[in-house]
Amino acid sequence: xxxxxxxxxxxxxxxxxxxxxxxxxxxxxxxxxxxxxxxxxxxxxxxxxxxxxxxxxxxxxxxxxxxxxxxxxxxxxxxxxxxxxxxxxxxxxxxxxxxxxxxxxxxxxxxxxxxxxxxxxxxxxxxxxxxxxxxxxxxxxxxxxxxxxxxxxxxxxxxxxxxxxxxxxxxxxxxxxxxxxxxxxxxxxxxxxxxxxxxxxxxxxxxxxxxxxxxxxxxxxxxxxxxxxxxxxxxxxxxxxxxxxxxxxxxxxxxxxxxxxxxx
Numbered sequence: 001x002x003x004x005x006x007x008x009x010x011x012x013x014x015x016x017x018x019x020x021x022x023x024x025x026x027x028x029x030x031x032x033x034x035x036x037x038x039x040x041x042x043x044x045x046x047x048x049x050x051x052x053x054x055x056x057x058x059x060x061x062x063x064x065x066x067x068x069x070x071x072x073x074x075x076x077x078x079x080x081x082x083x084x085x086x087x088x089x090x091x092x093x094x095x096x097x098x099x100x101x102x103x104x105x106x107x108x109x110x111x112x113x114x115x116x117x118x119x120x121x122x123x124x125x126x127x128x129x130x131x132x133x134x135x136x137x138x139x140x141x142x143x144x145x146x147x148x149x150x151x152x153x154x155x156x157x158x159x160x161x162x163x164x165x166x167x168x169x170x171x172x173x174x175x176x177x178x179x180x181x182x183x184x185x186x187x188x189x190x191x192x193x194x195x196x197x198x199x200x201x202x203x204x205x206x207x208x209x210x211x212x213x214x215x216x217x218x219x220x221x222x223x224x225x226x227x228x229x230x231x232x233x234x235x236x237x238x239x240x241x242x243x244x245x246x247x248x249x250x251x252x253x254x255x256x257x258x259x260x261x262x263x264x
Contacts, residue, residue, distance in 0.1 A: 006081030007041070007048040008249075009202075010242065011071070013189050014059065014088040015209075015231030019051045021239065030074050034115075035067045037074035044243075045250045050078050054189055063166040063188035069115050072196040082140060083197050084245070085206035086238055088231060089185035090170070090214040090222070092162065092178055096185065098230045101238065102159035102208040103144050105136050108183050109191045110174070111165045116192040118199050128199075135194045140205035147244035153237055159184040159208060163191035172216025179214075186214055207241065209234050 010019065019025075022042030029038050039052040052071055055061045075083065087104075091097065109116075119128035141157075148155035162178040164170050166188030170178075178186055185208050197204040211227040212218075 005048075006079050007050050008044075008246065009039075009050045009052065009075045009078075009080040009083040010086070011052045011054060011075075011083060011193065012086040013054045013063075015228060015235055016086055017053050017055075017057060017059070019049075019239070021243065022049060022051060025051075028078075030077065032070045032073040032077065034069035034073050037067065037070040039074060039078070041078070044246045047246050047250050049246070050075060050080055054193075064111075064113065066189065067115075068193050068196055069118060072193065072200050072202070073118075075197075076200045076202065080202060082137075083202050083204045084140065084144070084242060085190070085193065085204065087161070087185075087187050087190050087206055087208045088211050088227060089161065089187040089208040090175075090212050091184075091210040091217070092175055092186055092214045093159075093184040094217070096156070096210045098210055098212055098226075099234050100156065100210040101148070101153065101234070101241075102156040102185060102210065103136075103141050103148075104161050104185075104190070104206045104208055105141065105158040107135065107161045107163060107191050107194065108178060108181055109163050110178075111163050111191060113165065114192055116195065118196065130195065130199055132195055132198060135198050136205050137203040140203050143245050143248070144205055144207060144241060147241045147248060150248075151240055151244050153241055155207070155241065161190045161206075161208060162186045164188055169222050170215050175214035175216055185210060207238055209238060 025040045025042040160183045162183035211230040
């Protein structure tokens, strides 16, 4: 179940810069203790929803410069309880193909220079060590899997996300290393977003869209055009799954307000 009547948040990145499903959308600019953040508020099947795009309008912020703390703090201040995230990723596990969807359940962190915690030791709580066993919340993952099943969409149950700094793509050796350590997909934005949400007391789950084979797993170089093409063909499937989640929470039939669709 959702947490009380708190707004639901959707965080998206590459390929998702607005959410046409929202009714009466209002853009909000907020100042947090960690810097400014922008999101759009509206309703979806009469449920209050906050939509935040990591990279800003028109993909202007690279992954290593996203202010993850400000984004999560802004959602917390907006009263959000649950967060569903969308990540564009490269496939590492050979069973995954471009267009496959993965419901993540763990991560590896290879990022280097990010502000990765709200707990810097200066607050009244002092030094805090957060347990990340359930960084991808089990109940939210069950909602995503059930919604995908109801729509006839294949959503892989479980996957380890290897987070790299970016903005460059990973090297073939880095992909081989991540594979040896158990990673299934690679991306640049999933961490520290998921752990900051955990620190802030938000429940968090994520769908990863496999856009390309990881470096060295295909003879062809990775291109932004390739990634965007897969996202364009997969976006509606992901929004459809989220539509089913929201509809289930409100007890409404899928598509009762308007067809689920995303705008680039």
